[in-house]
Amino acid sequence: MTATTTAKSGVRSVPGAPLLELENVKMHFKTKGDGFFARGTKWVQAVDGVDLTISPGETVGLVGESGCGKSTTARLVTRLLEPTGGQIRYQGVDIAHMNERQLRPYRREIQLIFQDPYSSLNPRHTVGTIVGTALRTHDMVPKSGELKRVQELLEVVGLNPEHYNRYPHEFSGGQRQRIGIARALAARPKIIVADEPVSALDVSIQAQVMNLLESLRKELGIAFVFIAHDLGVVRHFCDRIAVMYLGRVVEEGPRDSLYEKPQHPYTQALLSAVPDIGVVRGVPPKNRIRLVGDVPSPVDPPSGCRFRTRCWKAQDICATEDPALIERAPAQRVACHFAEPPAESILAETA
Amino acid sequence: MSDQSIQAPHTVSRVPRTPAANEEAYLEVSDLQVQFPTADGLVRAVQGLSYSVPLRRTLAIVGESGSGKSVSSMAVMGLHDRRVARIAGSIKVGGREIVNMSDKELEGYRGGDAAMIFQDPQSSLHPYFTIGDQIMESYRAHNNVSKRKAKDRAIDMLGRVGIPNPRRRVDQYPHEFSGGMRQRAMIAMALVNDPKLLIADEPTTALDVTVQAQILDLISDLQRDFGSAVVFITHDLGVVAEIADDILVMYAGTAIEHGPVNKILGEPLHPYAWGLLESIPALTGEPQPLHPIPGSPPSLLAVPTGCPFHPRCEFKDRVGGDLCTTLKPDLIPRTGDLGRTSRCHLKEPDKVFETEVLPRLP
Numbered sequence: 001m002t003a004t005t006t007a008k009s010g011v012r013s014v015p016g017a018p019l020l021e022l023e024n025v026k027m028h029f030k031t032k033g034d035g036f037f038a039r040g041t042k043w044v045q046a047v048d049g050v051d052l053t054i055s056p057g058e059t060v061g062l063v064g065e066s067g068c069g070k071s072t073t074a075r076l077v078t079r080l081l082e083p084t085g086g087q088i089r090y091q092g093v094d095i096a097h098m099n100e101r102q103l104r105p106y107r108r109e110i111q112l113i114f115q116d117p118y119s120s121l122n123p124r125h126t127v128g129t130i131v132g133t134a135l136r137t138h139d140m141v142p143k144s145g146e147l148k149r150v151q152e153l154l155e156v157v158g159l160n161p162e163h164y165n166r167y168p169h170e171f172s173g174g175q176r177q178r179i180g181i182a183r184a185l186a187a188r189p190k191i192i193v194a195d196e197p198v199s200a201l202d203v204s205i206q207a208q209v210m211n212l213l214e215s216l217r218k219e220l221g222i223a224f225v226f227i228a229h230d231l232g233v234v235r236h237f238c239d240r241i242a243v244m245y246l247g248r249v250v251e252e253g254p255r256d257s258l259y260e261k262p263q264h265p266y267t268q269a270l271l272s273a274v275p276d277i278g279v280v281r282g283v284p285p286k287n288r289i290r291l292v293g294d295v296p297s298p299v300d301p302p303s304g305c306r307f308r309t310r311c312w313k314a315q316d317i318c319a320t321e322d323p324a325l326i327e328r329a330p331a332q333r334v335a336c337h338f339a340e341p342p343a344e345s346i347l348a349e350t351a
Numbered sequence: 352m353s354d355q356s357i358q359a360p361h362t363v364s365r366v367p368r369t370p371a372a373n374e375e376a377y378l379e380v381s382d383l384q385v386q387f388p389t390a391d392g393l394v395r396a397v398q399g400l401s402y403s404v405p406l407r408r409t410l411a412i413v414g415e416s417g418s419g420k421s422v423s424s425m426a427v428m429g430l431h432d433r434r435v436a437r438i439a440g441s442i443k444v445g446g447r448e449i450v451n452m453s454d455k456e457l458e459g460y461r462g463g464d465a466a467m468i469f470q471d472p473q474s475s476l477h478p479y480f481t482i483g484d485q486i487m488e489s490y491r492a493h494n495n496v497s498k499r500k501a502k503d504r505a506i507d508m509l510g511r512v513g514i515p516n517p518r519r520r521v522d523q524y525p526h527e528f529s530g531g532m533r534q535r536a537m538i539a540m541a542l543v544n545d546p547k548l549l550i551a552d553e554p555t556t557a558l559d560v561t562v563q564a565q566i567l568d569l570i571s572d573l574q575r576d577f578g579s580a581v582v583f584i585t586h587d588l589g590v591v592a593e594i595a596d597d598i599l600v601m602y603a604g605t606a607i608e609h610g611p612v613n614k615i616l617g618e619p620l621h622p623y624a625w626g627l628l629e630s631i632p633a634l635t636g637e638p639q640p641l642h643p644i645p646g647s648p649p650s651l652l653a654v655p656t657g658c659p660f661h662p663r664c665e666f667k668d669r670v671g672g673d674l675c676t677t678l679k680p681d682l683i684p685r686t687g688d689l690g691r692t693s694r695c696h697l698k699e700p701d702k703v704f705e706t707e708v709l710p711r712l713p
Contacts, residue, residue, distance in 0.1 A: 275589030
């Protein structure tokens with residue numbers, strides 16, 4: 001593989017390689033044991049072998065419940081964490097173990113939007129400084145043009161450009177999230193990783209921010225890794241969706257086939273648990289699959305298939321053999337020994 | 352388990368809700384006002400709120416942050432500090448007036464006739480005491496029983512809310528419970544004295560969706576067994592559709608729509624409720640662009656004159672003159688249906704909904 005360097009940005013790339021590729025990425029965190037001489041040290045297997053490919057301009061959704069490793073994956077993609085195993089290839093070049101200096105050009109191209117618009121902005125900096133810092137760090141514009149560019153960016157995200165001198169506390173939650181988006185856009189990234197970007201917002205504001213992200217994606221052609229626990233929000237925004245459970249991707253596929261014909265029991269249970277407003281619009285109540293118990297600890301995950309402890313299809317093979325993520329329908333990959341689409345649609349058909 | 356065949360998944364299906372019977376109200380709130388004087392001015396958190404809930408029924412109060420849904424429910428529980436909050440109006444629970452009740456009486460009322468479940472089970476349980484101690488404390492505060500009896504009761508309650516192995520779990524601390532288990536323990540604690548009124552303030556918001564489904568099932572089942580009146584506060588319309596009989600939509604401290612859940616979610620009459628429905632992405636069909644409500648909710652320090660929603664309302668031009676900006680509409684039946692009320696000046700809202708709003712719902 002011969003990587004060519006783009007002179008200006010310093011980002012190397014292998015021709016023909018996908019924009020971003022995760023291969024068997026692992027992140028195991030060490031926890032202190034009770035024993036002497038670090039005896040009893042345990043590893044929290046937060047992410048344990050994730051494969052994911054993202055093409056330019058594509059939006060990939062990551063869904064799953066708390067502790068499934070979706071936020072850790074976001075931090076790995078943005079290289080805020082160094083993985084303990086596997087490769088993270090950006091345009092074919094492995095960035096998994098690069099040092100801070102080597103990473104710099106890649107940092108510009110992969111940006112992050114955080115969940116909490118309150119704690120992710122420095123309260124002592126004006127909006128102009130917050131967005132301007134991103135411009136300066138990556139030498140995006142000459143100093144004389146900085147203010148103009150900040151104002152342009154504020155306008156793009158729907159804020160009043162004259163408010164560059166204000167502090168974060170003077171804005172509402174939705175507006176702060178827009179500031180965070182402007183900061184991410186300042187670097188002209190190719191990928192934005194959005195970690196629960198609308199979860200902290202009220203319903204009406206959530207829809208405004210979603211529409212903003214949607215228009216940015218269409219106009220600027222930015223690829224998104226979109227993380228959320230709200231399955232409706234993810235479906236609305238993403239072309240392709242990966243469902244995670246206990247550090248692994250258990251099912252991945254195009255939006256429509258994943259929601260209409262989910263094959264992994266966990267995906268089926270997850271979709272079945274979403275409270276649906278359709279029940280009041282004359283749609284008869286459907287049978288709901290209910291999972292029993294809780295997600296096992298990632299310190300000591302079950303052998304074989306990790307979902308088997310809560311799965312109604314579990315057999316002996318599930319405890320001994322770890323199911324591989326294999327293609328079961330066009331572009332739909334499932335990690336289950338007994339994968340099959342549900343007999344009838346899980347989601348109520350809205351008339 | 353080698354010869355075990357593939358089992359059927361554990362499924363549940365909810366019975367459709369029964370229509371409203373004309374039962375006597377257990378909780379009756381009339382013209383409730385809650386205000387907080389602050390250095391910046393008077394915060395009008397709740398203005399003229401009235402509703403009632405009979406036994407065996409669930410009322411969902413829906414609204415965004417700052418709409419007054421939690422503040423009004425805390426008033427029902429008598430949880431406001433009277434040095435800080437000004438409360439006017441009337442709250443009757445089982446015929447007893449709660450507003451201006453003495454502290455001593457309130458102590459007997461809270462946790463006895465009325466109990467509350469909070470959003471965050473992590474911060475509502477004391478980390479230093481075992482789950483059992485905390486349930487027993489609540490039981491013994493209202494019943495003159497021995498510790499042993501109280502502990503038996505605690506174990507019984509933990510079992511009823513679906514905690515496996517309650518005899519062992521009763522002596523564990525909150526940190527040994529998972530999030531869903533803690534919420535179950537909180538529910539056990541709230542229900543230990545058989546309250547006739549249960550207020551659940553966003554009880555599932557902090558939980559994962561599969562656990563949320565378990566807790567919603569549990570609250571439904573327990574309500575059927577205990578026959579209590581439930582006030583369920585949430586911002587999630589999907590949850591409302593699953594659990595509520597009636598729904599009250601709040602905006603800027605006022606109720607703007609009230610009625611049976613299938614009516615209010617199926618064919619709402621207020622532009623704010625339309626906006627909420629248009630903001631929620633659907634789980635089926637081709638994704639449509641969302642049509643969010645412009646702007647953001649008003650500050651309760653300066654609630655707009657007239658209809659509080661008018662600065663964000665796209666239909667205010669349809670109303671003649673400056674009615675929307677000067678006169679606050681009454682909460683009245685606006686169509687032939689007397690069982691539902693809404694607060695809006697717009698003429699023939701049912702037709703507007705059918706012809707203009709319904710086609711663009713996601």
